[in-house]
Amino acid sequence: MIKLCRAIILSVLALTTLTAHAADWYKVEVVVFANQDSAPLADEYWPEIKEIPVPSNALNLKPSNAEGGAYKRLPGSSLSLHDAKKRLRNSGPYKILFHAGWMQPVYRTQTPRPIHITGGEILDNGMYELDGYIAVGRGTYLHFRPNLFLSRKLTADENALLQSPINTTIENSADNAQAAALITMQASSTATSAMSNELLPAIPDILTVNLDQARRMKSKELHYIDHPLMGILVEIRPVR
Structure with a gap:
């Protein structure tokens, strides 16, 4: 009787496993x-x-x-x-x-x-x-x-778009002071803008x-x- 019960239990477990998979x-x-x-x-x-x-x-x-x-x-x-x-x-x-x-x-x-x-x-x-x-x-x-x-x-236009101050601000949001300084440089004279461009991340x-x-x-x-x-x-x- 014990062997029969064990066989039934094993059969149920096997069926459950097959159903799960x-x-x-x-x-x-x-x-x-x-x-x-x-x-x-x-x-x-x-x-x-x-x-x-x-x-x-x-x-x-x-x-x-x-x-x-x-x-x-x-x-x-x-x-x-x-x-x-x-x-x-x-x-x-x-x-x-x-x-x-x-x-x-x-x-x-x-x-x-x-x-x-x-x-x-x-x-x-x-x-x-x-x-x-x-x-x-x-x-x-x-x-x-x-x-x-x-x-x-x-x-070329899309590359410039990714170099925009807005996008740069997002990237540098962890350092608001640095982002603000970078935007200020971009808005200044041609010489200063050239300097800021060197600080921008390279866009592939x-x-x-x-x-x-x-x-x-x-x-x-x-x-x-x-x-x-x-x-x-x-x-x-x-x-x-």
């Missing part, structure tokens, strides 16, 4: 776009990003002709966000950098495995305009976790910014994740 399949569709307007550049301080971190367990999104069903690009005819993408293009200075859909198992975990994506052009520094990772897990809700990096080649020709925002989502709904210089449209649907 079971995965449902979902179709994930993502559109990533850049906001090419220059105005947001001056609204925030952008810390320098020299390299993009690479998770050791990341997967690459596979081409549509690859074998298997998971993490493989779906054909365009299977995508749902073409109209939303068209409206984006027609509504402002937005550039589509990535649009793809794929099917994948989604596990109940707080640390889902990231998928590597790239998009846009390759810039002079060898970086893609868009590079980074997307991970999808679930609990009570779906959890969408982008960690994306947008690299943008700055025009290519600016890289990061979007790292975990978001809880409901399936079968279109979601939008915002950033001053980029945005993401996401739709996740269960696969029956």
